[in-house]
Amino acid sequence: MAIALGGNQYGKAEVRLVRVDRDGKRHRVTDLNVSVALSGDLTSTHLTGDNSKVLPTDTQKNTVYAFARDGVGEAEAFGLRLGEHFVRSQKSIHGARIDFEQYSWDRIEDRPHSFSRNGSATRTATVTWFEDGAHVVSGLSGLTVMNTTDSEFWGYIKDGYTTLAETTDRILATDVNARWLHHTHPTDWAESFEQAKHDLLTAFAETHSLSLQQTLYAMGQRVLDKQPGIAEIRLSMPNKHHFLVDLAPFGLDNPNEVFFAADRPYGLIEGTVRRDDLPEQNSAW
Known part of the structure; x- marks a missing residue:
């Protein structure tokens, strides 16, 4: 051998x-x-x-x-x-x-x-x-964001082990971990970073979310739309679950106001948004 x-x-x-x-x-x-x-x-x-x-x-x-x-x-x-x-x-x-x-x-x-x-x-x-050349990947990690409404989750697969109830109004919270590959180098790295961060936050806030996957794509798409010099962006976003607390045993209602924030386990959503007309540069990551 x-x-x-x-x-x-x-x-x-x-x-x-x-x-x-x-x-x-x-x-x-x-x-x-x-x-x-x-x-x-x-x-x-x-x-x-x-x-x-x-x-x-x-x-x-x-x-x-x-x-x-x-x-x-x-x-x-x-x-x-x-x-x-x-x-x-x-x-x-x-x-x-x-x-x-x-x-x-x-x-x-x-x-x-x-x-x-x-x-x-x-x-x-x-x-x-x-x-034969250089590649630059910029990014950020641990950017915690939350939408207190405009988030839904329904229509998913249900089998014998499914207990999760569908919802048309939930809290959507995550830690944004994003890295983006530059196809061309910007004249100002700091300005490019701040623009990308702004676009990630804006897309998160403006997207009426039917899934965290949909929000992830909208965030990546906005970064690429605003900066032609970025070839692709990779995002990793844990779903920071917030569960409605049952206050009925105390004789109280809970009109979507009191939540338990669970730190684990959590759903982890990851994806890449890229330009189809550029070759992949896996060695850059």
């Missing part, structure tokens, strides 16, 4: 980086979690322990910090700089993947150097750089 080494990569995960840009007295904070993964001509280190083609993960960490000295800017642009450096500076490295989680800080009462951590959502980005 023949045995061979398959696909592999290595790198430094979760490099915590905080950059403070000091524009006079008014400061700007960029708070990132950076993970680097490199691939290439690394067979010998797996088979014989020859490390002559290995760029140490500690060096990768140091590179992230050294590059930050010249400024970080937007995560996508920073990732392109890092990816190009790793691939072009090392003959044995043929591919680099840079993953980012970005945490937001809000100014306290518009003070120039005082901030509070914003927990509404985490901005994400993934840059893959290969010798």
